[in-house]
Amino acid sequence: MSGTVHLERDGDVAFLVIDNPPVNAGSRHIRKALLEAIEAVEADASIRAAVLIGAGRSFIAGSDIKEFDLPLDPPQLPAVIAAIETSAKPFVAALHGAALGGGYELALGCDARIAVPGTVVGLPETTLGIIPGAGGTQKLPRLVGTAKAIALICPGQRVAAEQALELGMIDALAEGDLREDSKALAVSLVGGKKRIIDLPVPQDSQEAIASAEKKALTSGRNRPHIAAAISHVKAAGQKDAAEGLAAERATFEKLRVGAEAKALRHIFFAEREAARGRPERSAKPLPFRIFGVVGAGTMGAGIATAVLQAGYPTVLVDSDEAALSRAKGRIDAALEKGVSSGKLSAAAMKAAQHNLTLGFDLSALADCDVIVEAIIEELGAKQKVFAELDRLAKPGAVLATNTSYLDIDRIAEATGRPESVIGLHFFSPAHIMKLLEVVGGRKSSEAAMATGLAVAKTLGKQPVEAGNGFGFIGNRIYAAYRASCEFMLEDGALPHEVDAALEAFGFAMGPFAVADMSGLDIAWRMRQQQAATRDPASRYVHIPDLLCQAGRYGRKTGAGYYRYDEKGRAERSVEVEDLIIAESRAKGIERKTLSREEIQSRALATIVNEAGLVLEDGIALRPGDIDVVLVNGYGFPRWTGGPLHWAGQQDPDRLMAACAAFAETAGLGKRRADLRALGILGPAGQPA
Template sequence: GVEQALEMVTSGKHVDAKTAHAAGLIDEIVPEGELRPAAVALAKRVLAEKRPLRKVRDLDDKVVAARGKPEIFGSFRKANARKFRGLLAPEYNIRCIEAAVNQPFEEGLKVERKLFMELMTGEQSAAQRHVFFAERQVWKIPDVPEDTPVIPIRKVGIVGAGTMGGGISMNFANVGIPVTIVETRQDALDRGLSVIRKNYERSAKGGRLTMDDVEKRMSLLKGTLKLEDLADCDLVIEAVFENMDVKKDVFGKLDRIVKQGAILATNTSALDINEISTAVKRPELVIGLHFFSPANVMRLLEVVRAQRTSKPVIATSMQLAKKIGKIAALVGVCPGFVGNRILYARQLQANAMLMEGAMPWDIDKVMYDFGLPMGPFAMSDLAGLDLGWIREKSSSSTIREVLCEKDRRGQKTGAGFYDYDENRNARPSPVTEQIIRDFAAKSGVPQRRISDQEILERCVYAQINEGAKILEEGIAIRPSDIDIVWINGYGWPVYRGGPMFYADTVGLKTVVAKLKEYGPKLGKDFTISPLLVKLASEGKRFQDLK
């Protein structure tokens, strides 16, 4: 029937023989190895019984049942609107079935061919093919051969049982690797292990695990208050407070405790790993493993090589990422690495446009409509505006500081850039709007209406420009690696192929021209990447970089 067909063609889920038989897609299922004799027997039976020869094109009993019932398609679209958002292929599949129901067979075929050709030759198809190959290319590291020896990882230590530490631990328990988790206080350790158990039990309730699986995975997790219990680990990942002094102190202690030859990794999202490695006598064994939150869910792992990180440590980290089901991108050391550095470039433009007259919900809507899960200000409210904010040092110097000082710290306090109801549904806030207007007036910045096009171009083209600088500096190996980071770590829509691929579809000449046009609005410290300018002047694309 039509309902089942809609589900099949838009999901792409595998349909086994039993399901196909039950759905009427096939007439008979026969034992393995008996296909030919069974088919011959069926043909003879059809002849002997003088059954009419049926053409699939003439079988329209299920189709007729749906004719004149547009609500079938309307309700299916509505039920899947969130899942299909922005993607052309599911909508075109639905239209093909609508045509099969409402038009003669030949006309239905014409509609199908027309829509298929549109998809095949369109940007969304090209983007998704790009991502398919980029996901395979990202594992290839030019200076780390495939036969590089790896370090066996039989036991992992995690320092910190908070949100990140707990999530990271689950990745290893999921694949049968024992984990020792260290905390400084028993209550923090108990809380961390309790959250892990609840996460697993939620998966069991959803049918993704059995309760036996839950107990098996929990049995692989050992909590302790002693760093000394990490002595025999093959890999230790530090996931403590994002402070250089704290991290160097932890690494210094680990260097004295953990066995020689073990890898010491940091989960820092932005700090200088070269400096962290100065705290140890084995800098060649130090690497960044930047998991994304929630670490047990998000696919991306930024593997950050420091100046002295050895090739076996890099090879081991990449192999381990694959084992725990992550997609890993090898990047270099700079503030924010690849993902957060590009995020910061976008945030600078978003903050500047707040001062110039755009409201948070204006900017967020443009980014959401572009295909991202949420805009920069909704994301800030979700994470908490007080991340890194210290009340004693706050001086109302930014809009964020003013909001925090008024106890508007995001979703958790019921108000941030937005106001929230008891179910955390956001609505534009007149309080925030007044705060922004007053702040801009006090700063002497004139307000104006900013178009959706300017919002999109300033946010996205600034990201592209930062990506080009990252390539110039050798922080990322290739443009497609940046695309992989942003698709898997920040929700960039797969049908737009990542920021660097998107730049190629827009045209680098257009990107450069627009950045020059916006000029001073982009900030006094903003500079256009020489690589971006060079490629644009030569009529090349990022994809042409080899």
């Protein structure tokens, strides 16, 4: 049994103190204790008003998500809220920390809401594949209007208390002590009730509602729960309140037990487990205060921006004065965009700009606690930098490389302190992308790895610990996926057909559109470096090399797999399609039409097989880590739970056959993963 509610008296006002550390999650025990406390308030004639307040660091940061996989035991949250709304006495929600999901719905059931500045409120249920199920879709529109409610609920937006006050989501900000201010507010309401559900919905124009709906569906990838949320928000005020609440709850219950909601809960918990790294690690992170970044290119500027946004002094070093100047411009532009989007205050931007130091020599990094190298992806160049860092960096500094593919151990060998060397593989743009692979070499210390994970969390990133192997987790799997898609070009598909099939599955972009966007020359350089060690038994597709030799590097040159008009719009390229057909003919491959389903099956089997090999080789700690990497860094649809969760829901015999077919297509050197031994697939005839 966990969690309770303390009923405390302060004169004729009762304080219902919600106490379920660490974040006061709304569990069954909390609901039961709350209902009992509400009934006690109602029965006590000497109590004139009540305040709901959280113990510890939060009000209620949301419901206990672990309960969502089980039948919800009574009392359910709507019953608790109904007890507040039917009470003759006023209830005030005193908010601090976070009031999210069911926590904010509980607050919406009260007669008034007061919050400490900095409190965050919102209804993020859609991020878990469900909708608010305890009145959120019916009450929020009555406070902010239909269009704004759609804009807040569909992306699961969290709103700071100051903005929430402007929108009407709360009634007041606490000017002094929250407990005293909430008591005063409760006393002022004695003798009346101010139920939100009784309010009319403010009138919005049909154009505003339609615009909000279109934007929500587009950004929500037209998922069913987004459409359902919109439908219920639009129904608020259009039907009887009780009917609207009952319909909302029915949809919530249906979505809660659906496959997408289960997949999204899986990735939710997988992200939290991944952030902890190796379970048995006891080492604590080393302290860090000043960061250094080596290399003022696009990646270096992005990493520096991420660190500056987190509030840390940052030294950016490059021997090229022009590169430093360009980087400074990129950083300033990114910070200004942060302010215009509301993600950064003007004061925080000025502080970040003040915290940036530019240097032309590595000696400027002497006082840095964490130094991230972000230069060209060439082993010799990185080894030279690390040899210098070994000489110049202070004892105990963590030396990190941002390499995407190279061997961490060989980089560490250039130093006399390999225990201090780790990989911090950022994804571009580094100040926006959440994923950060924290890579351990053979001699990386536990303290250095713990520091890498702590740095990731400090920067607001999603860390995933990875072992030292070619491409680590993400790039290794993506390289196999891209190769499989290239095989399909030779076998009969065209770039737009492959892209369309995989976007239909749910990828944010198809592989060839991604290649054009990131630049074909980057992967080309990597293939050239690997040429001497490539297994001759493996199948190799020359099409991307031929495109690069023709100067077709992608969007930046106006031509890659596609050609691009003056507005950057992609169009099919007859030249590329002719080249592809000619390559098939030159290899004696009889081209055949590949259906959308076959393209998807081949690509997904490749991803799952390579993910299994990553696990077998010990590069990933657990299957969920791979799901986190592919979802957060490579556009794999989040609502599937990631490739390995998805695989566990498929027919195992068909998926194993597809993996075997891929391995055969890839050539004699390709291994097959034992997906059943890894626990990813169940026995023949049934999913895991």
